[in-house]
Amino acid sequence: MSMLVGGWIAIDEVETPFAKTSGALGGSATFTVLAASLFTPVRLLAAIGEDFPTEFRAALGRPNVDLTGLTVEGAETSRWGARYSYDMNSRDTLYTVFGVNAAWKPRIPAGWEDTTAACMSALDPVMQRDLIRALPASRVSLVDTIRFFIDTALPELRTTMNVADFVTLNEDEARQIAGTPSIAKAGRKFIEEGVQGLVIKLGEYGAVYMSKSDYFVAPGYPLEEVLDPTGAGDAFAGGFLGYLDTVTAITPAEIRRALIYASTVASFCVEGYGPARLLTLTRAEVDQRYRAFRTLTHFDVD
Amino acid sequence: MSMLVGGWIAIDEVETPFAKTSGALGGSATFTVLAASLFTPVRLLAAIGEDFPTEFRAALGRPNVDLTGLTVEGAETSRWGARYSYDMNSRDTLYTVFGVNAAWKPRIPAGWEDTTAACMSALDPVMQRDLIRALPASRVSLVDTIRFFIDTALPELRTTMNVADFVTLNEDEARQIAGTPSIAKAGRKFIEEGVQGLVIKLGEYGAVYMSKSDYFVAPGYPLEEVLDPTGAGDAFAGGFLGYLDTVTAITPAEIRRALIYASTVASFCVEGYGPARLLTLTRAEVDQRYRAFRTLTHFDVD
Numbered sequence: 001m002s003m004l005v006g007g008w009i010a011i012d013e014v015e016t017p018f019a020k021t022s023g024a025l026g027g028s029a030t031f032t033v034l035a036a037s038l039f040t041p042v043r044l045l046a047a048i049g050e051d052f053p054t055e056f057r058a059a060l061g062r063p064n065v066d067l068t069g070l071t072v073e074g075a076e077t078s079r080w081g082a083r084y085s086y087d088m089n090s091r092d093t094l095y096t097v098f099g100v101n102a103a104w105k106p107r108i109p110a111g112w113e114d115t116t117a118a119c120m121s122a123l124d125p126v127m128q129r130d131l132i133r134a135l136p137a138s139r140v141s142l143v144d145t146i147r148f149f150i151d152t153a154l155p156e157l158r159t160t161m162n163v164a165d166f167v168t169l170n171e172d173e174a175r176q177i178a179g180t181p182s183i184a185k186a187g188r189k190f191i192e193e194g195v196q197g198l199v200i201k202l203g204e205y206g207a208v209y210m211s212k213s214d215y216f217v218a219p220g221y222p223l224e225e226v227l228d229p230t231g232a233g234d235a236f237a238g239g240f241l242g243y244l245d246t247v248t249a250i251t252p253a254e255i256r257r258a259l260i261y262a263s264t265v266a267s268f269c270v271e272g273y274g275p276a277r278l279l280t281l282t283r284a285e286v287d288q289r290y291r292a293f294r295t296l297t298h299f300d301v302d
Numbered sequence: 303m304s305m306l307v308g309g310w311i312a313i314d315e316v317e318t319p320f321a322k323t324s325g326a327l328g329g330s331a332t333f334t335v336l337a338a339s340l341f342t343p344v345r346l347l348a349a350i351g352e353d354f355p356t357e358f359r360a361a362l363g364r365p366n367v368d369l370t371g372l373t374v375e376g377a378e379t380s381r382w383g384a385r386y387s388y389d390m391n392s393r394d395t396l397y398t399v400f401g402v403n404a405a406w407k408p409r410i411p412a413g414w415e416d417t418t419a420a421c422m423s424a425l426d427p428v429m430q431r432d433l434i435r436a437l438p439a440s441r442v443s444l445v446d447t448i449r450f451f452i453d454t455a456l457p458e459l460r461t462t463m464n465v466a467d468f469v470t471l472n473e474d475e476a477r478q479i480a481g482t483p484s485i486a487k488a489g490r491k492f493i494e495e496g497v498q499g500l501v502i503k504l505g506e507y508g509a510v511y512m513s514k515s516d517y518f519v520a521p522g523y524p525l526e527e528v529l530d531p532t533g534a535g536d537a538f539a540g541g542f543l544g545y546l547d548t549v550t551a552i553t554p555a556e557i558r559r560a561l562i563y564a565s566t567v568a569s570f571c572v573e574g575y576g577p578a579r580l581l582t583l584t585r586a587e588v589d590q591r592y593r594a595f596r597t598l599t600h601f602d603v604d
Contacts, residue, residue: 088483181389217521225484297519
């Protein structure tokens with residue numbers, strides 16, 4: 001097994017009510033790769049500029065992360081700046097510098113044809129589905145997105161959402177695309193229109209999963225200190241698909257396990273600035289918190 | 303077993319994005335009584351004016367609701383007006399007319415000394431704890447509140463919160479009183495300062511329960527149509543304590559069941575305008591949705 005993560009690597013500047021960080025390793029692919037690598041070998045497909053710090057490349061190059069697909073292009077690394085509200089449940093993007101990603105054309109390295117899972121972080125939706133289709137051995141795929149592509153490429157995004165096995169959206173994104181304030185109604189609409197597995201991420205409240213035959217609610221892990229929500233949704237996606245890449249068969253029960261693993265990894269992510277906590281996180285810590293989720297949510301019927 | 307509900311009965315005017323109702327039966331005690339009466343016999347302690355419509359009294363007088371404590375005072379019935387935001391997750395109170403409740407002094411009717419549960423809807427906090435203490439046979443009590451008492455009587459409210467067995471607060475109320483955006487941290491602070499069982503209501507996202515030794519997350523039931531969130535928190539409290547009034551022993555497992563029952567009843571409440579859905583709700587419907595909650599949240603650890 002091995003999972004390809006396609007997306008952006010960036011240099012972030014993030015302001016929370018408690019701290020401001022700049023020149024930090026970021027980009028959705030960063031968080032997705034680090035989360036997924038806790039479960040399965042990962043192949044990163046992304047572009048950086050010549051300005052990309054050596055130590056950031058070293059941070060990404062975890063033992064089971066293959067950086068062959070991380071190419072240096074002739075422009076600057078993407079940059080992103082954002083500021084969070086007091087309760088950290090909302091943020092404003094202050095700027096996005098596309099840099100190398102303005103013209104990047106991803107090419108899957110030779111030897112990666114045996115990739116078994118395709119995880120598409122936010123990218124141009126046509127690029128996302130081309131990459132999914134270019135991996136014939138992949139048995140599971142996921143697409144995430146950001147508001148930019150909802151605003152500029154919605155028809156293509158809707159097509160791509162129906163190609164992937166799983167789609168992850170934020171609550172606000174789901175409401176925006178579906179045009180309804182009800183999450184349950186938005187989800188049903190997506191499923192009726194061809195989405196196979198939909199995850200709506202609820203931030204600190206967890207996530208809901210919907211398919212034609214299932215509906216599952218995964219709570220958020222109760223945290224006393226949230227340092228930085230950046231990348232939590234990307235870590236969620238990476239943990240989710242990373243776990244699913246390792247299972248014998250992708251059953252409803254395994255999908256539920258994957259959602260709890262996803263919520264678990266996301267909960268660790270927000271405990272550090274940028275990807276700092278993910279960089280020290282171990283599978284044993286993940287498994288311990290996974291079991292705590294069970295204790296948090298269990299109740300008896302009879 | 304029998305549960306006393308002390309609180310306000312009111313005539314409501316509510317505007318949602320989809321409809322406007324006026325002259326409707328409302329008040330926190332109304333929703334609490336109707337929810338609790340699905341589980342246990344209820345005794346209502348509240349005041350109304352001579353203007354209170356006969357049909358509202360009839361609506362409250364369900365088979366197992368005792369209205370002996372519903373007294374007619376020499377002033378108008380309380381009135382409340384509110385408007386909800388587009389996603390119904392927030393509302394503005396437009397006006398509150400105290401009416402009879404400005405001067406009401408609750409008196410427990412003769413024969414109610416054997417009351418086994420005390421559920422205090424939003425009331426003056428001194429009145430709340432006096433009523434709890436005036437019921438010597440009561441083995442479980444709950445206190446709810448509203449922003450008005452947080453703003454005007456916080457020290458008394460904090461004392462009352464430590465007298466009750468359970469306290470229910472909205473997310474925003476918990477954050478406001480504790481002075482922290484973290485729900486987990488707010489909860490721990492309340493517990494350390496003497497609250498015994500704390501429920502923080504998260505609206506459509508469910509609720510969390512905290513005590514010295516337990517932490518439980520109850521999800522919200524996924525609803526496609528929310529007609530009117532008014533009273534959902536009060537129905538939650540009524541369902542919670544109404545169920546607990548019926549159990550042999552108040553164990554952590556029973557408290558978790560009570561929270562799911564509470565979330566269940568609250569989910570029905572918002573499916574109708576005002577208390578309309580609660581007035582037709584049956585225990586069989588409640589039990590069916592309770593079991594659906596299990597399916598929604600179950601996952602395997604091993």
